[in-house]
Amino acid sequence: MKSVKQTKMKFFTTLSIFLLAGVLVSCSDDDIVIILGNMNIQLELETGLSDIPLNDINVQATNSTDNSEYSVTTDANGLAIFENLPLGNYDITVLEATENYTISGSATEISLVDSEIVTETITLSATNPNATLVIKEVYSTGGSSAVLIRDQFIEIFNNSFEVIYADGMYLANLFTPSTDNSVGDGLSGEDATNNVYARDVVQFPGNGQDYPIQPSSSIVVAFNASDFTNELLSTGIDNTDATIEIYSVEWLEANGGSGNTFFDSNNPDIEDMTNIYIMQQISGFYSISPSRPSIALVSADASVSNSDVVTYTNPDITSQTFPLVRIPVAQVIDGFETLESDDLADYKVIPDNVDAGFAVISPDGSNPSFSGKSVIRKVDEVATARFGRTILLDTNNSTVDFESIDAPDKYGYNN
Amino acid sequence: MIERYNLFSPRLSFSSKHSQFNIRTAWGLSYKAPAMIQLYPGRTYIDYTNLNYFAENPNERLAVVTTYVQEPTNSQLKPNYTDLKEIGFDWSPSFWNFQFTYFRKELRRGIQHTDELVLLPRQGYEVIDSPPNQQPAVAPIEGELTYIPRILKVFKNNYNVDTDGVEFVLSGLKIEPSNSEVNFRYSYLKSVRTNLGFNIRNPNFVIGDNTARFGVFENSILQHNRSFGTLTLIQHIPSLRFVLTLATEFNFKDYRINKNASQLPYAYYDIDGNFIQIPEDQRDSEEFNDLIQDPSVFDPITDTPFYTNLNLQVRKETKQGHSFSFYAYNAPWYNPEYVQNGNTRQLNQKLQVGFSATILIE
Numbered sequence: 001m002k003s004v005k006q007t008k009m010k011f012f013t014t015l016s017i018f019l020l021a022g023v024l025v026s027c028s029d030d031d032i033v034i035i036l037g038n039m040n041i042q043l044e045l046e047t048g049l050s051d052i053p054l055n056d057i058n059v060q061a062t063n064s065t066d067n068s069e070y071s072v073t074t075d076a077n078g079l080a081i082f083e084n085l086p087l088g089n090y091d092i093t094v095l096e097a098t099e100n101y102t103i104s105g106s107a108t109e110i111s112l113v114d115s116e117i118v119t120e121t122i123t124l125s126a127t128n129p130n131a132t133l134v135i136k137e138v139y140s141t142g143g144s145s146a147v148l149i150r151d152q153f154i155e156i157f158n159n160s161f162e163v164i165y166a167d168g169m170y171l172a173n174l175f176t177p178s179t180d181n182s183v184g185d186g187l188s189g190e191d192a193t194n195n196v197y198a199r200d201v202v203q204f205p206g207n208g209q210d211y212p213i214q215p216s217s218s219i220v221v222a223f224n225a226s227d228f229t230n231e232l233l234s235t236g237i238d239n240t241d242a243t244i245e246i247y248s249v250e251w252l253e254a255n256g257g258s259g260n261t262f263f264d265s266n267n268p269d270i271e272d273m274t275n276i277y278i279m280q281q282i283s284g285f286y287s288i289s290p291s292r293p294s295i296a297l298v299s300a301d302a303s304v305s306n307s308d309v310v311t312y313t314n315p316d317i318t319s320q321t322f323p324l325v326r327i328p329v330a331q332v333i334d335g336f337e338t339l340e341s342d343d344l345a346d347y348k349v350i351p352d353n354v355d356a357g358f359a360v361i362s363p364d365g366s367n368p369s370f371s372g373k374s375v376i377r378k379v380d381e382v383a384t385a386r387f388g389r390t391i392l393l394d395t396n397n398s399t400v401d402f403e404s405i406d407a408p409d410k411y412g413y414n415n
Numbered sequence: 416m417i418e419r420y421n422l423f424s425p426r427l428s429f430s431s432k433h434s435q436f437n438i439r440t441a442w443g444l445s446y447k448a449p450a451m452i453q454l455y456p457g458r459t460y461i462d463y464t465n466l467n468y469f470a471e472n473p474n475e476r477l478a479v480v481t482t483y484v485q486e487p488t489n490s491q492l493k494p495n496y497t498d499l500k501e502i503g504f505d506w507s508p509s510f511w512n513f514q515f516t517y518f519r520k521e522l523r524r525g526i527q528h529t530d531e532l533v534l535l536p537r538q539g540y541e542v543i544d545s546p547p548n549q550q551p552a553v554a555p556i557e558g559e560l561t562y563i564p565r566i567l568k569v570f571k572n573n574y575n576v577d578t579d580g581v582e583f584v585l586s587g588l589k590i591e592p593s594n595s596e597v598n599f600r601y602s603y604l605k606s607v608r609t610n611l612g613f614n615i616r617n618p619n620f621v622i623g624d625n626t627a628r629f630g631v632f633e634n635s636i637l638q639h640n641r642s643f644g645t646l647t648l649i650q651h652i653p654s655l656r657f658v659l660t661l662a663t664e665f666n667f668k669d670y671r672i673n674k675n676a677s678q679l680p681y682a683y684y685d686i687d688g689n690f691i692q693i694p695e696d697q698r699d700s701e702e703f704n705d706l707i708q709d710p711s712v713f714d715p716i717t718d719t720p721f722y723t724n725l726n727l728q729v730r731k732e733t734k735q736g737h738s739f740s741f742y743a744y745n746a747p748w749y750n751p752e753y754v755q756n757g758n759t760r761q762l763n764q765k766l767q768v769g770f771s772a773t774i775l776i777e
Contacts, residue, residue: 227471240471253463253537255627255686256564256617261478266467268542279620304622307701317757321709323620 036084037112040119041092043078043105048388049126052103054078057096059122064089064109087112094122101126101386128383131160133169133297134394135336136218139374139408140293141361143228143236148370149290150263151236152223155410156297157377158213159392166213167206168300169333170276171221172198173288174349175312175324183349186312187324193351196296196332197312197324200286201304202246202273211243216389217414219243223287224263225270235372237408240267246286247272260284277304277325290369291361294337294349302331329354337398338375341365357399374408377401390414422446422494437505445499449492453526453570459485463563466540466553477542477550483535489570495524514584525574529612532629534562534688564629564686566615573612580604594651601644610634615684618705629684630706635676642667656732661725666762669719676715678708722751722762736775743768 039061043054059080061070065088072080092107105124112118136157142149154171158164175197177183184192202221204211213219225245228236239245247266249259257280264285266272278286288295304325314320329335335354338361339347348358359375361368378401383391390413393401426443466479503516539559544552585599614632621627643666650659679698683691683706693703725747730740744767751762 226469247467249464249467251624252621253563254561254624255621256566256629257621259464261464261467265469267469275623277620277622280617306622306704309620309622309704311704314757319709319757323704 037087037114038117039082039085039090039110039112040117041072041074041080041082041107042119042121043074043080043094044121044123045103046123046125049124049386050388051382051386052101052124052126054124057094057103060093061085061090062093064091085112087114092120092122094124097129100129100383102129126387127161128159128387128391131391131394132333133157133164133166133213134159134334134377134392135295135297136392136413137374137376137408137410138288138293138295138336138338139237139410140288140338141290141368141373142370143372145370147228147236148263149287150224150226150265151228151239152288152290153239153242153408153410154221154288154295155218156213156221157218157392157413158215159394161215161387163212163214165206165209166204166211166219167208168204170201170203170296170298170300170302170304170327171273172196172296172298172325172327173200173286174294174296174337175199175322176289176292176294176349177312177314177347180344180347181315182347183312185315187310188313190310190326193353194329195326196329196335196350196354197310197326198277198296199279199322199324201277201298201325202286203276204244204300205271205274216391218411220410221246221273222270223285224265225267226265237410240270241411242270244273245270246275248275248278248286251275252278252284256280258284263287279323291340291367292338294335296327296335296350296354297333298327299331299333302327334394335396336375336402353396355396355398357397357401359398359402359404361404363404372407374405375402376405376409376412378403379413422448435507437507439504440502441500443499444496446494446496448494449489449526449570453492454489456487456489456570459487459567461485461535461563461565463535463537465538466542468542468551468553470545470551472548474548475545475550477553479540479553481535481537483565485533485567487569492526492570493524493572495522495526495572495574497522511588512584512586514582514586516580516582518578518580518582520576520578520580522574522576522578524572525576526570526572527574527610527612528568529571529573529610530615531567531569531613532615532684532688533565533567535565537561537563562687564627564684564688566617566629571612573610575609575611576606578604578606594653596649596651598647598649599644600647601642603642604640606639608637608639616706616708619707619709620705622705625686626705627686628706630680630703630708631682631684631690632680632708633675633677635673638672638674640668640670643669656734658730658732660728660730662728664724664726666719666722666724668721669717671717673715679703680706680708717755719755719762720751720753723749724763725749738773740771741769 041059043057045052055074055076057074059072059074061082070082070085072082074080090110090112092110094105096103103124103126105122107120107122110118110120134157137155139153143151175183183197220242222239222242222245225239225242227238227240229238245267247264249261249264252259308326309323310326312322312324329351332354335350337348337350337355337358339358341360361373361375378393380391380393395401424445428441430437430439461483462480464480468477470476498521501516501518506513539556540553541556542551543554582602588597614634616630618628645662645664647662680693682693685691724745726744727746728740728742730738732738745763745765748766749763752759
């Protein structure tokens with residue numbers, strides 16, 4: 001006969017075996033959870049890009065199951081090493097912005113399924129931050145005393161990396177006082193530091209995608225899309241390759257003015273800019289000053305109505321006034337100003353926050369009218385080398401950004 | 416009918432002489448028929464473009480232009496008439512003659528230009544065939560008829576002038592020892608000119624399509640005050656049969672003021688030619704800033720400073736009775752300048768010289 005004490009001992013022994021077995025089973029489950037993987041992300045630049053260092057760039061991995069995020073900074077060779085990542089699928093993103101460029105790249109669904117090291121290469125693209133349309137060239141002087149100013153044109157260049165549509169944008173010919181006065185001197189109560197003032201305005205027609213400007217390419221707005229190369233043995237230029245032209249004869253006549261078919265011809269194969277605003281005092285045709293053009297490219301968000309028209313009073317002849325269109329600088333995409341000489345800086349018409357300087361068409365002091373000279377924006381050599389495509393200098397300072405050339409160079413920068 | 420063809424011009428005058436004094440008064444009414452140039456002022460040509468077709472080949476270019484010919488026959492014009500009243504006296508002692516006259520002249524129905532807005536039809540054209548090296552064939556576009564607004568000048572009997580004048584003449588004042596003679600004439604005129612016609616002006620600016628409006632303005636009343644005189648010295652040299660005449664013009668005052676001239680329109684014509692009144696309290700509002708006129712369209716005040724002008728005439732007679740004379744107006748070529756409304760203006764801009772000879776054939 002077994003004793004009660006023996007029975008109790010057998011029970012505790014059996015219980016201890018079960019508990020020990022339970023402890024051993026628990027220790028086996030913990031070993032499976034701690035298996036991790038490593039992932040190496042190698043960054044490289046897209047073909048054509050250069051001068052963009054790849055070290056110290058933040059690379060982000062996002063687990064597509066639980067959205068947990070992991071960040072690593074690249075080494076000197078552009079390699080980001082993620083160590084001990086939980087197994088799973090990851091999306092990789094790279095986005096780094098500096099003052100001079102923005103680089104980006106991504107990869108999706110990179111599987112980390114075992115303890116092996118996964119290596120992935122991501123090709124980075126780069127863009128020029130804040131780049132947009134710029135006025136590339138203003139040819140105002142006219143080809144000769146026979147052509148006069150009929151072959152004028154304005155060229156607009158896309159400095160960005162995306163197609164931009166000019167539809168609805170405005171070109172404003174800015175008012176320049178005829179005497180040595182600042183434009184603000186004749187505009188009582190106006191904030192001339194935050195507005196520009198136009199004497200005539202035309203607008204790109206289109207339904208939103210009719211006038212694309214490809215990256216690093218340009219479009220040309222001719223005052224007459226005509227061929228002036230052989231006219232009267234003159235040395236004008238051929239503007240039949242213009243994107244669009246300005247034509248106002250019939251519009252002016254329908255509004256009580258007089259058109260001028262000599263200065264304002266119509267090429268039916270080239271679309272016309274929409275006539276938006278003109279002072280009756282200059283009724284006849286659109287043109288820009290051959291010696292002192294000042295132009296603003298204005299956003300399609302702008303509008304022109306009676307409430308935007310202000311009166312400029314000549315400070316020297318107070319009975320002489322000019323109705324001008326007020327355009328806030330916030331709506332100016334790009335501005336371009338010229339003066340006849342360097343010592344006239346006090347008479348700039350574009351505020352410094354749009355254009356801090358000005359170009360001079362004839363730095364040698366010769367008369368620019370009918371000289372064939374043009375003013376062209378310089379190439380940004382550093383950015384062009386970095387991005388592998390033509391980027392024009394855009395410091396919002398025409399003194400720095402533009403140079404005078406002896407003959408126009410229409411479409412000269414198009415890649 | 417009588418109003419149109421009445422050219423009856425009565426005049427009554429009365430004078431009464433008392434010793435060295437002569438008192439005179441007069442009243443007259445005169446009619447003046449419209450001049451031929453006013454009745455048939457000649458054609459006005461207005462060109463506008465129906466089609467302006469450009470081709471790279473100059474031989475293929477074509478412009479279709481309409482010339483609107485306005486040939487006015489202003490047969491509706493009536494004669495203007497002038498009512499003149501004057502009163503004065505003469506005093507003629509032995510050593511001089513003095514004349515004083517006051518007059519008032521009222522011109523009515525004066526003929527003057529006034530503005531008229533017309534809408535000229537413009538037919539749109541299109542190119543229907545463009546053969547190489549030839550001008551294209553064109554045809555009117557059915558239904559594309561628009562209108563071109565234009566402001567024309569037409570003659571109307573819309574001009575009134577009221578003039579008050581004072582004039583005195585001092586003559587025959589002789590200085591016997593030197594064979595000299597001195598005359599002086601002085602005039603003061605004040606006139607008020609009123610134009611009752613339309614004053615239509617193009618808009619200051621145009622925004623977009625179909626927004627052009629043509630402001631209608633009150634014509635100003637022009638008041639003109641002028642005060643001037645002439646001092647003449649005549650020097651005889653009998654032994655040489657020579658006469659020297661020096662005349663100095665004194666331009667004391669030449670003052671013009673445009674009264675009631677307004678930069679604000681009281682109405683406008685829209686692009687379709689509809690006449691629309693503008694409430695008085697809205698005429699200076701932003702809504703009509705395309706119509707508000709630049710002050711330079713009229714000078715509010717023109718005030719010429721005092722200046723003189725010297726004229727010279729010499730005359731020589733021969734024993735045989737022939738005479739030769741030479742004159743020079745503004746002989747010293749004196750051109751005073753003054754600044755008016757910011758503009759520098761020059762006076763005495765004309766220099767006239769002449770020579771004449773009288774040959775006596777017996």
